[in-house]
Amino acid sequence: MRVGFIGLGAMGKGMASNLLKAGHEVCVWNRSKEPVEAMVAQGATAAQEPREAFEADVLVSMLADDAVTRAVVLDSGALEAARPGLIHLSMATLSVAFVTEMMERHVQAGVQFISAPVFGRTDVAEAGKLNIVVAGPQAAVDTVQPLLDAMGQTSWPLGEDPLRATIVKISGNFMLASAIETMGEAAALSKSYGVEPADLLNILTNTLFAAPAYKNYGAMIAEQRFEPAAFKLTLGLKDVGLALSAGQAKHVPLPFGSVLRDNLLEAVAQGEGHLDWSALGGRALKRSGQA
Structure with a gap:
């Protein structure tokens, strides 16, 4: 599967690495370059700007908070430039208010949105043993399940409303x-x-x-x-x-x-x-x- 991955912090780098190990084609973007270079050494390709990562089949985001996610996903214009049919797998811990806004913006952009935040620390992420709570359109969740399986030990489905996860x-x-x-x-x-x-x-x-x-x-x-x-x-x-x-x-x-x-x-x-x-x-x- 072609995967765009944005956010290679303490958690994201282990998650992206496990997607590579599972055989997925991963294009990565991060504000600082060192984590990107480490992923490229493992076989990833590097996006020069966020919108390049939105050209994949699935975009995985693991950014620090609402403000960073807004800047990278929305304010950059990346979401508006997304490939038609893209699925956005949002795995960070974000506010209810911002996820509500994200859901609305994704509908406008024609992009399916899944909320899939994770439980587990950095060592758990590196081992691919995260617990992932997942909510979004069922067909989209079924599509990304191989990615969830590569990053986590268990996925906990919570229906189609992303706010539940x-x-x-x-x-x-x-x-x-x-x-x-x-x-x-x-x-x-x-x-x-x-x-x-x-x-x-x-x-x-x-x-x-x-x-x-x-x-x-x-x-x-x-x-x-x-x-x-x-x-x-x-x-x-x-x-x-x-x-x-x-x-x-x-x-x-x-x-x-x-x-x-x-x-x-x-x-x-x-x-x-x-x-x-x-x-x-x-x-x-x-x-x-x-x-």
């Missing part, structure tokens, strides 16, 4: 941020009574909370191991903001979301935005004077 991703990241915060607070509490965070989190992530997210982030919190960042704290702040905005649009209160946003803002204000978002779990130790 978008809100599941936003909700999932809200839950992850909540887990990181509560583990950090529990670790601070236990340490104040002489129980080391590593002991507490080892017990709980092997009993009551024996799930990958708790195990992985629990270990990082216990070890205060927040670099290198697989998912930056600034991106966590962005995603909690997406949850709050989505909730406000439907009059759904998210009280703990406001707490998370403020704690993430505090971390960014104190120079921790570049750290992995698991650093949110270290804030409670600092607030309690134990770090």
